[in-house]
Amino acid sequence: QQEQGTGAVIQFHGSGSTVPSPCYWYVLETLMSQIKIPTRMTYRAISSGPGQDDFIGNITHPFSDFGSSDYPLSSEQYNELKNASQEVVH
Numbered sequence: 325q326q327e328q329g330t331g332a333v334i335q336f337h338g339s340g341s342t343v344p345s346p347c348y349w350y351v352l353e354t355l356m357s358q359i360k361i362p363t364r365m366t367y368r369a370i371s372s373g374p375g376q377d378d379f380i381g382n383i384t385h386p387f388s389d390f391g392s393s394d395y396p397l398s399s400e401q402y403n404e405l406k407n408a409s410q411e412v413v414h
Contacts, residue, residue, distance in 0.1 A: 334361060339368035340375020340392035348392070367392075376401070383408045 338348065345367060352365040370378070372393035379391030383404055396414060397405075405412050 332362070334363045336363070336365045336390075337368075337388045338366070338375075338390040338392065339370050339378040339388045341372045341394055342369040343394070344392055345369035380405065383410065386410070 336352075348367040352367060356363050356365055368375075368378075368388075372395060375388075375391040376393050376397060378388040379386050380397075380401060381387040396402075397412070402412060402414065
């Protein structure tokens, strides 16, 4: 979260499945047009597995803020994130 008046742009990025990408692009563009603070939101349609990889990143520093997949994270992936104190909404 950025303080207002700092000139900083809030960044929110996701990646994953190609199927819901038109919906994500529409929602993100709508949000950016209505938010009163400088915000940049993106979604990369790169498929489920790479989207999960982006979300997991190197566990403590994910490459994206949210992911979309045709299948859930494995128990191992979920537990790795949880053990690294990363909040995951599944």
